[in-house]
Amino acid sequence: KQEVTQIPAALSVPEGENLVLNCSFTDSAIYNLQWFRQDPGKGLTSLLLIQSSQREQTSGRLNASLDKSSGRSTLYIAASQPGDSATYLCAVSYEGQNFVFGPGTRLSVLP
């Protein structure tokens, strides 16, 4: 069964800290992995997409890495800001393009 887990479930940090969110998946035959941000009661905003042949992607203060062989991805957020407070979801795409999502990490950045 294809499963995605995320650690930690929740995280609270002071503004300015660097932080790492973790994602693990059981089936390594992925097409790609995508990190999303979700604000309360809202839809999903795509942050970074990593193709199965890539090792990492960067966008501004965000860096996502992918290790297919170990079934892991990390999302690194540098110099966190209160506006980064949201739930971060990891999703893995398999054949048929449907995503399998993790449960998310709820991040709070305190001013």
Place this chain on the structure above:
Amino acid sequence: ETGVTQSPTHLIKTRGQQVTLRCSSQSGHNTVSWYQQALGQGPQFIFQYYREEENGRGNFPPRFSGLQFPNYSSELNVNALELDDSALYLCASSLPGGKETQYFGPGTRLLVL
């Protein structure tokens, strides 16, 4: 914003009723996927449509059905609503191929009483 729109934004129904949710995909995208997100959980894949045909389905019963129209907009229909159907329903559009970013709409919040 992604260009994917959904209607209505909120909906309240009673158990046993039927509901139709609508999604307009981003311009140029011919693939639409629907997801159900229960409170505090990640989204669960319901099904995907490509060129008006169902192109993959998750572990949802047949009372969850869908349509895609020639303009690539889509509907999700749920019959015989149950309390556990209360959730945020998200649609996502993309180009086909399995390697493209999915762009999500804001969702429809369904409450079944």
